[in-house]
Amino acid sequence: MTAKLWGGRFTKKAESWVDAFGASIGFDKELVKEDIQGSVAHIKMLGKCGIVPQADVEKIISGLGIILEKAEKGQLDYNVQNEDIHLNIEKFLIDEIGEVGGKLHTGRSRNDQVATDMHLYLRNQVKEMMESIKHLQEAILEQGKQHVETIIPGYTHLQRAQPISFAHHLMTYFWMLERDYERFHDSLKRINISPLGAGALAGTTFPIDREYTAELLGFDSIYENSMDAVSDRDFIVEFLSNSSMVMMHLSRFCEELILWSSQEFQFVEIDDAFATGSSIMPQKKNPDMAELIRGKTGRVYGNLFSLLTVLKGLPLAYNKDMQEDKEGMFDTVHTVKGSLQIFAGMIETMKVLGANMEKATNEDFSNATELADYLATKGMPFRAAHEVVGKLVLHCIQNKKFLLDLTMEEFKEASSLFEDNIYQVLEPKTVVARRNSAGGTGFEQVKVALTKAEMLISRK
Numbered sequence: 001m002t003a004k005l006w007g008g009r010f011t012k013k014a015e016s017w018v019d020a021f022g023a024s025i026g027f028d029k030e031l032v033k034e035d036i037q038g039s040v041a042h043i044k045m046l047g048k049c050g051i052v053p054q055a056d057v058e059k060i061i062s063g064l065g066i067i068l069e070k071a072e073k074g075q076l077d078y079n080v081q082n083e084d085i086h087l088n089i090e091k092f093l094i095d096e097i098g099e100v101g102g103k104l105h106t107g108r109s110r111n112d113q114v115a116t117d118m119h120l121y122l123r124n125q126v127k128e129m130m131e132s133i134k135h136l137q138e139a140i141l142e143q144g145k146q147h148v149e150t151i152i153p154g155y156t157h158l159q160r161a162q163p164i165s166f167a168h169h170l171m172t173y174f175w176m177l178e179r180d181y182e183r184f185h186d187s188l189k190r191i192n193i194s195p196l197g198a199g200a201l202a203g204t205t206f207p208i209d210r211e212y213t214a215e216l217l218g219f220d221s222i223y224e225n226s227m228d229a230v231s232d233r234d235f236i237v238e239f240l241s242n243s244s245m246v247m248m249h250l251s252r253f254c255e256e257l258i259l260w261s262s263q264e265f266q267f268v269e270i271d272d273a274f275a276t277g278s279s280i281m282p283q284k285k286n287p288d289m290a291e292l293i294r295g296k297t298g299r300v301y302g303n304l305f306s307l308l309t310v311l312k313g314l315p316l317a318y319n320k321d322m323q324e325d326k327e328g329m330f331d332t333v334h335t336v337k338g339s340l341q342i343f344a345g346m347i348e349t350m351k352v353l354g355a356n357m358e359k360a361t362n363e364d365f366s367n368a369t370e371l372a373d374y375l376a377t378k379g380m381p382f383r384a385a386h387e388v389v390g391k392l393v394l395h396c397i398q399n400k401k402f403l404l405d406l407t408m409e410e411f412k413e414a415s416s417l418f419e420d421n422i423y424q425v426l427e428p429k430t431v432v433a434r435r436n437s438a439g440g441t442g443f444e445q446v447k448v449a450l451t452k453a454e455m456l457i458s459r460k
Helices: 016-022 025-048 054-072 085-097 099-105 110-146 166-191 210-216 226-231 234-260 288-311 320-349 354-361 368-377 382-398 408-414 422-426 428-433 443-458
Strands: 151-156 159-165
Touching (some): 025 054, 025 110, 025 210, 054 099, 085 110, 110 166, 151 166, 166 234, 166 443, 288 320, 368 382, 368 422, 382 408, 428 443
Antiparallel strands (some): 151 159
């Protein structure tokens, strides 16, 4: 046998540095379990169809079991000369059980083999990521239940806008993550399809049973076109896109945690376990984990754009370019799973400084809309009410006051429609409590939303 498992046609060996450049074993060894899982299903099918004798099938399955055990113990010595995970496993198998191991590759190609591995890998990883999203949602939900009546300034354009329930603010991210969860769940329909048996691109002359291997591997269906089976990377692009959405949501949340934990805001305190200090400034407590997740978002975006660029000009069917589909996929899996785990810990341990939040809502004009609404309910056209309140705010700014500091006389000067109850109307808790439209920040609506979220989580 030649040094390369495919080397029969070649008369010249590549330089070692060329082998190293072309090899993928440095990263695709992460697929070792999936590669063996797919191989066990394939050899069982070959035995069932009478293509390989049953005695050989049993011997190959036993050998693959030994290799898997070694892999789990970290005892496999992968070789760049064998290029990738597939040829390394096949070489290990032949070394373990002899030439009969060479029968394993009957009726398949590395092209359908690697595609199968990645479908199996992403199916497992997406399910784990969905569980991580659920864990983070549970952490948000628990914090939300504790802070229904904790008031925080709501912002637009990063300017104080209207007071809101802190639980309402937190639950915004719960629903973002719910959409992420649903996207991943939906993507399983396109991940859980079997390419095994498509061969290099045209199928095989052996009387294989693709439906049987799909059943053994837990796939819902098979690719209907052998060329599509080996050239499709849509499911990875979709995974990277969904992951980018998750990271975008986490990054937005990180930005708020970073702001809220600053000296200027002092709305929350991040637990010491998720912060670091300065090498020169002893007083510093930096929200490094939040900053790092925010930074890693760009990394995940890059993996998405990288694969889209690799695929954009490829003719059918398989091309070596497609070896570049894996590193970004692996990196994204590790990055997103790690980010979700860190984030859940940050939210679970986060200290909410409610008194500071309440103080902030008493020292701004975020209750101004309430004044305009008040006048509108008295019959004044809203646009006119808006102008009246705008002038009142200007008056306050010029006199270094807030709306609740105004005297009744000052209110009456602005409009005779103002009455003594205006002070109660302007209280931040009243402002929040009265916003009870569906999906609003009113306390009763927030409680309804929390109940819905809890029911949703319990069904997962």
